[in-house]
Amino acid sequence: MALITPGFGGRRRDDANLPPGQYRTDDFPVLSAGPTPRIGLDEWELAVITETGERSTWSWAEFTALPADEPTVDIHCVTHWSKFGTRWRGVSLDTLLADVETAAEYVVAHSYGGYSTNLPLEDLLDGRAWVAYEFDGEPLVPVHGGPARLLVPHLYFWKSAKWLRALELRLDDEPGFWETAGYHNYGDPWREQRYRAD
Amino acid sequence: MSTNIGADDALWVDGNALAGPLGEIMGTDLTVAELTCAGCRTTRPLAAMRVFDRAPGLVARCPGCGEVVMRVVRMAGRVLVDLRGSLVLSLPVPVA
Known part of the structure; x- marks a missing residue:
């Protein structure tokens, strides 16, 4: 094991915040598996659907009237870039799910445009996930997932589904768009869980 | 090669972009293959x-119809080709 002497070798102060295999960028690259959906705010709706089929829905006005957080977080894309200190405004999943009765352990996030991704429910709770609708003090633009996207910064960013339409609470795990195509089911950047065999 | 470079949308290129990664693993030019879309059956x-x-x-x-017909993911030592959006893949028989 190599020993690194602090102050010798130019080790950057923020390296400790960079997961293995990642490099830092100050850009915000746009990755997309399809055309960008354009959803008018008057037709936008967010739904939470439980395992019994019970639906809770929010219009844009109802959603943006909910108490919001302003998290500043590092994000890590599975294509190896990380971006530090991104500033968002969004509604905590703790708020959205506060009155939802469920025994579910898993969630599938569904997007306008057909994308989906799966996560354990516990990863969306305790202040670790939001439905974000502003980035850097501005409304979230469509190429980055606007009107609203999931924000789960402790997992690779493909889990932070753009153009969020619904959260389906499930008793069983149902792999999503990239998870069925060879990517890791959980996607922890600190354990470098990129592909299913990792 | 066609593309939508310059459009106010996510970038796409045509299927010739698949020739390299698929040819590398399958040893044949798959861009001449035909796919039947499971969405619109075209x-x-x-x-x-x-x-x-x-x-x-x-x-x-x-x-x-815009539906996904193929996903190709390259991981360490392996390439995964997901074809669930396609009904039929037809390939010309090589001429000896």
Whole structure:
């Protein structure tokens, strides 16, 4: 094991915040598996659907009237870039799910445009996930997932589904768009869980 | 090669972009293969598909209905080709 002497070798102060295999960028690259959906705010709706089929829905006005957080977080894309200190405004999943009765352990996030991704429910709770609708003090633009996207910064960013339409609470795990195509089911950047065999 | 470079949308290129990664593993030019889309049941050459390559993998979509017909993900030592959006893949028999 190599020993690194602090102050010798130019080790950057923020390296400790960079997961293995990642490099830092100050850009915000746009990755997309399809055309960008354009959803008018008057037709936008967010739904939470439980395992019994019970639906809770929010219009844009109802959603943006909910108490919001302003998290500043590092994000890590599975294509190896990380971006530090991104500033968002969004509604905590703790708020959205506060009155939802469920025994579910898993969630599938569904997007306008057909994308989906799966996560354990516990990863969306305790202040670790939001439905974000502003980035850097501005409304979230469509190429980055606007009107609203999931924000789960402790997992690779493909889990932070753009153009969020619904959260389906499930008793069983149902792999999503990239998870069925060879990517890791959980996607922890600190354990470098990129592909299913990792 | 066709593309939508310059459009105010996610970038795509045509199916010729699949020739390299698929030819590398299958040893044949798959862009002359034809795919039948499971969404609209239209058959087109692979080269005619729209490939979104600014993504964690290559995502080929039918230019008619927009549904995903193929996903190609390269991982360490292995390439995964997901064809669940296609009904039929037809290939010309090589001439001896």
